[in-house]
């Protein structure tokens with residue numbers, strides 16, 4: 001413990017071992033679960049180059065404006081971490097539902113006060129602690145409607161916990177890939193993409209840029225109205241400063257989402273996040289996981305499988321989520337596919353900035369709203385829509401949802417789910 005930033009050499013070695021152990025074991029039972037990525041650093045650059053404002057653990061904890069909970073308080077708030085309070089499991093630990101008093105933040109009776117999510121890290125040494133501290137550091141300083149709120153933390157003996165606002169709809173991953181939760185309509189998928197893009201734009205365009213480094217469906221959490229918030233800042237990094245173009249760092253992230261040049265060189269830029277966001281766009285379009293070991297051949301890797309269809313308007317339906325049953329505007333789907341294709345460019349410079357991605361996505365919503373307004377304004381039995389100039393406007397968007405020309409079963413070549 002102590003100073004989290006340590007010397008670069010020990011940081012890489014220790015971090016690699018601890019992380020591989022912890023992350024690889026936690027979800028290994030699931031064949032379609034994401035696999036984690038931890039690769040030796042490619043550069044011996046000092047830690048201070050990638051972290052222009054390193055702060056000690058004491059500095060981070062004292063200035064974070066977060067409540068320091070005792071372990072007992074969180075035990076009481078979660079009814080002793082009862083299994084039926086379990087919200088989910090990640091690579092680093094379990095997340096439980098709990099209740100605290102809104103004013104005093106003291107543990108409250110189940111069902112009263114404010115609902116919280118408590119992440120309890122598995123005791124696993126250096127890397128777990130480092131990511132825990134990184135999260136307290138960033139979420140203690142960054143506040144935005146599209147970033148999950150960190151309410152407090154607990155550091156007691158070997159125990160490391162984080163206390164977040166509760167996100168009632170859980171993660172995007174649960175909605176897209178698990179049986180049970182309500183189907184995400186096309187409109188909600190766009191709303192979620194916009195929320196996540198707002199969060200990323202905020203990080204990238206902040207005065208001191210932050211690279212999130214862990215964009216994936218399980219880290220996009222949803223509130224009661226499907227507003228998306230980014231969670232998990234354990235891998236976040238300060239962006240390059242001065243005339244530097246990138247941050248040289250140990251390669252960490254999740255297979256299937258990480259940008260190829262980052263995996264190959266360890267050079268991290270905001271455009272690495274843009275690539276991962278492109279993968280999430282593909283997941284939203286297709287309803288398939290970035291990596292799915294239950295599939296065969298090229299279909300295991302979503303990017304490899306989907307890329308050839310993205311730029312072809314007539315073939316796009318083949319990769320669209322069959323669960324949508326064709327209920328999506330075809331032109332808007334094509335716009336999102338083209339956007340994903342740009343985000344997934346092999347050349348990072350060609351990828352759009354997140355602010356540009358956001359603007360493109362918002363354009364889809366604007367057009368949809370205009371269409372809706374026209375629809376509600378039109379007098380019954382009029383030709384208003386048909387006469388509207390919008391119908392002939394050069395907008396790339398189809399304004400009304402329409403079915404695919406093919407039956408839903410034939411919309412995707414997917415054989416098994």
Ligand SMILES: Nc1ncnc2c1ncn2[C@@H]1O[C@H](COP(=O)(O)OP(=O)(O)OP(=O)(O)O)[C@@H](O)[C@H]1O
Pocket residue numbers: 087088089090091092093094095117119148164165166167168170171173174218219221231232
């Ligand atoms: N604030 C929250 N509110 C509600 N549910 C949450 C919250 N935070 C996490 N969860 C649930 O807990 C699950 C596990 O989250 P966690 O961040 O530990 O793991 P993960 O994102 O699935 O994997 P990784 O370890 O790679 O981050 C999430 O998928 C989500 O369903």
Ligand SMILES: [Mg+2]
Pocket residue numbers: 090218219231232
């Ligand atoms: Mg997560």
